Amino acid sequence: MSACAQTIYIVRHGERLDFVDRLWRRSNPERSYDPPLTDKGLLQAKAVGQEIKSKTLDIKHVISSPFSRCLQTAMCISETLGSQSVGISNGLCEVMNPNCYVTRRVILPTPQLESLNVTLDDSGIDCPLPHFPEQFRDAFHRYASAFEAAADKHWPHNLVLVTHGYGVQRALNLGLSTVAAFQVEYCGYVVLERESKRPQWKLGESVGAS
Template sequence: MEIAKSNMNGHQNVIVMRHGDRLDHCQPLWVSTAERPWDPPLVHDGKVRAFQTGQRIRSQVGFPIHRVIVSPFLRCIQTAAEVIAGLSAVDLDHNAMSSKDMPSIDNSKFKVVIEFGLCEMLNTTAIKSEVAPEDGKFEFKISDLQAMFPEGTFDINVDMAYKELPQWGESAEGFRERYVNTLKVLADKYPSDNLLLVTHWAGVGTILNKYFKDATKYIVTYCGSVELRRQVLKNNESEEFEVVTSHGVAFKDNKVPIHGVIFT
């Protein structure tokens, strides 16, 4: 089935979302025995949160998602898979807790792509030196990550915006530039598609900082997100994105939510 386009009104929508609850933050001792301590999976509650986020997006945002573009880190891959399950349930059951409770899904509505440009900050701000690979090389087996998504959803014919991972020790300025550039490249590549970008705290924070320069620190909860929209003209020229709303995001100092969204 061909993916339905919703952007006939000339607008493109992009949701930039943080991953769900990660295991090492819930069980700190996990890293002492983990084979890949820098790449934790989600805990069960994180999967539930991600699935329910997919349900919320489907029922509340008012536009369909056409492409899900995701960081290669396991916590983001698992988050995206659960969100897709919540988004694509044929008979939406609001009491379902995670994808295992929802056997009936329609996989024809989405295309999924892994994107190195959305990966975690590769420096000691985000990944402690004692858990990072000793040689500074973060390796991912893309075929294994592809297999975590429902059959028929992964788009194997799409090149990444960033074909290589950043070098370990990237600068703060470098990662901010990377996130902003990745958003622009992906949005321009798919101007008629609404996108869901599943990334890390720094990805959501960077996008916030771009549009709210007077607020330097934010609370971004697990699966917290920012919704952007821009006008796309017939010749594929486009206006600048604007922040429409957010979910699970607030200013750190006073807990005031972005654009009036209730922070919980």
């Protein structure tokens, strides 16, 4: 990747437990929309942290969606990068739509941070949760705004933003200036770069997003 004034990594969370254990949602009806990572997902998160570390040592903050699977992923990445905490941005959250297994209004932050071994810092962005049900076009606009808000707050520092599959799709759309749909693997990511504070983002790299 070329040297740029600011680089952000937009990363999808690791493997979610409810896609492996199909009984998990039934056993956790109050948190059915918010599964944690599997053991494999934790390993994926650590691996992507190592991959990012090998490419740049200059990550200032890791900021996450408030969903448990993202916070766990973010914390693994943060620890791998030598930090011990993460920020939260509600703008990075899952699309509030039944097609994303969100079947009712979500009350967040609900994650049990202590049980997830997550420590928060003040690097996040204070913004409200989207309303349920949320349309996908509104979610894509929200993701773009969340990326820009985090990048502007911490300009010109480099960041890792941990979000959901549709968030990484949106990042790839921004980098390619298209509205095409893409598939995003667990812990797949897109790298966006910019030379100054208000230009169009450029795609630096995409891994596991095609």
